[in-house]
Amino acid sequence: MPDEAFSGKPMKTQTVLIVEDENDIRELLAFNLGREGFSVLEAGDGREALSLAADKKPDIILLDIMLPGLDGLGVSRELQRDPKTSAIPVIMLTARGEEVDRIVGLELGAADYVVKPFSVREVILRVRSVLRRNAVPPEAFPLRCGPIALDMAEHAVRVDGIPVELTITEFRLLEDLLRHKGKVRSREQLLNAVWGYSFEGYARTVDTHVRRLRAKIGDEAAEGIETVRGVGYRARNDGGCV
Ligand code: CA
Numbered sequence: 001m002p003d004e005a006f007s008g009k010p011m012k013t014q015t016v017l018i019v020e021d022e023n024d025i026r027e028l029l030a031f032n033l034g035r036e037g038f039s040v041l042e043a044g045d046g047r048e049a050l051s052l053a054a055d056k057k058p059d060i061i062l063l064d065i066m067l068p069g070l071d072g073l074g075v076s077r078e079l080q081r082d083p084k085t086s087a088i089p090v091i092m093l094t095a096r097g098e099e100v101d102r103i104v105g106l107e108l109g110a111a112d113y114v115v116k117p118f119s120v121r122e123v124i125l126r127v128r129s130v131l132r133r134n135a136v137p138p139e140a141f142p143l144r145c146g147p148i149a150l151d152m153a154e155h156a157v158r159v160d161g162i163p164v165e166l167t168i169t170e171f172r173l174l175e176d177l178l179r180h181k182g183k184v185r186s187r188e189q190l191l192n193a194v195w196g197y198s199f200e201g202y203a204r205t206v207d208t209h210v211r212r213l214r215a216k217i218g219d220e221a222a223e224g225i226e227t228v229r230g231v232g233y234r235a236r237n238d239g240g241c242v
Helices: 023-035 046-056 072-081 097-104 120-134 168-179 187-195 200-217
Strands: 015-019 039-043 060-064 090-094 112-115 143-145 148-151 156-159 162-164 225-228 232-235
Touching: 015 023, 015 046, 023 039, 023 120, 039 046, 046 060, 046 072, 060 072, 060 120, 072 090, 072 187, 090 120, 112 120, 143 168, 148 168, 168 187, 168 200, 168 232, 187 200, 187 232, 200 225, 200 232
Parallel strands: 015 039, 015 060, 060 090, 090 112
Antiparallel strands: 143 148, 148 156, 156 162, 225 232
């Protein structure tokens, strides 16, 4: 086929979890993604999706918003909350135009979205594109954002090549933001990921540590860590932040 996104099979078999209660749509996607060389998991409701995601760690999730019981937005929130699944990219399937703004705003941490009715080809293109974007081979470490380089193996952070002394908490905070570069991380998600608990009263703890982190890495580097009003923080994925 002429489109480059269709050329060749994925290097290693990548697993897609399809979450959709409408059997016809789910089976159509499963069949076509299978034919494209993906390993496919299927869930018909939100709870099943969450348990499959935590258990099987798929490379990507196609998540319908309209689901019985726990809907796609709820599933997305739960996925983000659980450190085991928070890094898995999610493509939302939506028929609800009014949700698109929130998804696009990445408030929900979605990597992309597709509006129903969609063509299967379009979905496959989006899946490949998100997987390409998310592919971070181990040798690509350190994690980078503008002048910041965070080296997991050495447990070291450098800004413009100069080592910066961070506390364990600040290091883990920065690591979490860089691992989710381009995505908004709510204070609750950060509390869960960095401190390992969630309690509303501690939300300001996150602000305090982000403030200290920014002061230590300096003004220029700190521009890469954005405050997202009313939600949390995001490591920028544009401009100088690559
Ligand atoms: Ca549905």
